[in-house]
Amino acid sequence: MTAEPPTAGPLDAFRAVWDHVLTLPPAARAMFALGCAERQVRAADRHAELLSALEAGWTVARGGSVDLAAVRAELDARDDLDDDDVAATYFALGSAVGDPQDCRAAASRAMDAAFARAEDDEDATGFRPLADDATGAPVTAELAWQQAAAARLATDGPTEAVMAWLRR
Numbered sequence: 001m002t003a004e005p006p007t008a009g010p011l012d013a014f015r016a017v018w019d020h021v022l023t024l025p026p027a028a029r030a031m032f033a034l035g036c037a038e039r040q041v042r043a044a045d046r047h048a049e050l051l052s053a054l055e056a057g058w059t060v061a062r063g064g065s066v067d068l069a070a071v072r073a074e075l076d077a078r079d080d081l082d083d084d085d086v087a088a089t090y091f092a093l094g095s096a097v098g099d100p101q102d103c104r105a106a107a108s109r110a111m112d113a114a115f116a117r118a119e120d121d122e123d124a125t126g127f128r129p130l131a132d133d134a135t136g137a138p139v140t141a142e143l144a145w146q147q148a149a150a151a152r153l154a155t156d157g158p159t160e161a162v163m164a165w166l167r168r
Helices: 012-021 026-043 047-061 070-078 084-096 100-120 130-134 137-156 160-167
Strands: none
Touching: 012 084, 012 100, 012 137, 026 047, 026 137, 026 160, 047 070, 047 084, 047 160, 070 084, 084 100, 100 130, 100 137, 130 137, 130 160, 137 160
């Protein structure tokens, strides 16, 4: 009896990106997480509301000094902390102080938001298979952005130019 080779699952590409990001230096991981969060904040049209928290994270990612524990505490006290954009911001700030799992959580919340948009794009009244949602336009666009962001950070490092690209 021979073992069947594992089949590719619908989340394998996302796991590959996240595994790659976890090999980046802390400042690059922070910029990746902050870029993921900022995209979600903009998509939710809450950029003005969460801009100061994001700016604090970008300052720390660039080597500056901000008390991110206080900023995270403010986010933690919000009733909407479980919203993908707020949660991604919260986790991105954790990544800015060096927590690699918070980097993955920020990227995951960005992907969760993309899956939610894929579900919203459909007229179906029931649940669709995960593999179908994974091929939807919002999900493939988010995956492509995360792949490009990880590649750029790996190639160029956490520079001001890369930061500007991540924030566009």
